[in-house]
Amino acid sequence: MVLGPQGYVSIVELIVYIPALVTAIIVTSRHGFHRASGWIYTVILCVVRIAGAICQLLSYTDHSDGLLKATLIIDSIGLSPLLLATLGVLSRFADFVNAKGTQIFGMKQFRLVQLLITLGLILSIAGGSDGSTDSDGNVTISGTSKAAIILLIVGFAGITYFFLLSSGYKTAAPRQERHSLVAVGIAWPLILVRLAYSALAIFVHNHTFSVVGGSVAVHAGMAVVEEFLVVLDYLILGFMLHKLEPEEQGELANRAWKNKKRTGNDRR
Structure with missing residues (x-):
């Protein structure tokens, strides 16, 4: 089996993401596996990238449509964990500011952005399943994938708004918690x-940006490196911040709306 450039990128991904996965599990165990903490999404992204690298390496010997679809799906869902992890980090910071009596963004706003990103993730998976290639290796992008990226763009805009808003209240949070804004800024x-x-x-019909058969250098420079640096950034943050006890968690971090639903079910 002769590896192409993308194959070597996949090997590098395995080398960096396998230890990153172990580290992400340690950090997530420290802060809790609940989704609001944000670090669970670093675990998910590491798993996704390891699976994607394996699929890419298998494609050198297996040219089936099923493996191609798996590669398309795995590549398309890398953004959502990054956005959800960022949202989780910002929610933790916002809880500390809210506790001082100044609500910078509330549960409804948080849930709306979280919902948009989650829907984007679901549509990305569906769009990857609908994707296909012609005899020349060109990828046909489905309308579902286009809707997914639009939702993710809107979700990113919401996160940007939260970040800018939170930055104005930096001094309202404990000194250690201010590292969260630095990490998000990076x-x-x-x-x-x-x-x-x-x-x-x-959206751009240019072979350079094609997921399958496009420029490996562009893909590595605009996607692979960025994802790993964000994961590394948040893992370092995870070691810098202390674990929140239940009484320290605000309404965003402890997912109060979930607690209300469980309480209602218990009463019924």
């Missing part, structure tokens, strides 16, 4: 570049 341009790559791959 991740924001990286996620923007990753989002731009996905948008170009879907």
Whole structure:
């Protein structure tokens, strides 16, 4: 089996994401596996990228449509975990500010952005399943994939609004918690570049940005590197922040709406 450039990128992904997965599990265990904490999404992204690298390597010996679809689906869902992890980090910071009596963004706003990103994830998976290639290897992008990236763009805009709003209340949070804004500030341009790559791959009919058979250098420079740097950024943050005890968690971090639903079910 002779590996192409993308094959070598996949090997590098395995080398970096396998230890990153172990680290992500340690960090997530420390802060809790509930989705509002954000770090669970670093685990998900590591798993997704390991699976994607394996599928890519298998494609050198297996040219089936099923494996191609799996590759398309896995590549398309990398953005959502990055956005949801960022939203989780910002929600933690917002809870500390809200506890001081100033509500910078509330549960309804948080849930709306979370819902948009989750729907984008679902549509990305569905769009990857609907994707196909012609005899020349060109990928046909489905309308579902286009709807998915639009939702993710709107979700990113919402996160940007939360970030800018939170930055104005930096001194209202404990000193240690201010690291969250620094981490998001580092991740924001990286996620923007990753989002731009996905948008170009879907809306611009240019072979350079094609998921299958496109420029490996562009893909690595605008997607692979950015994803890993964001994961690394949030894992470092996870070690810097202390674990929140239940009484320290605000309404966003402890998912109060879920608790209300469970209480209602218990009463019934």
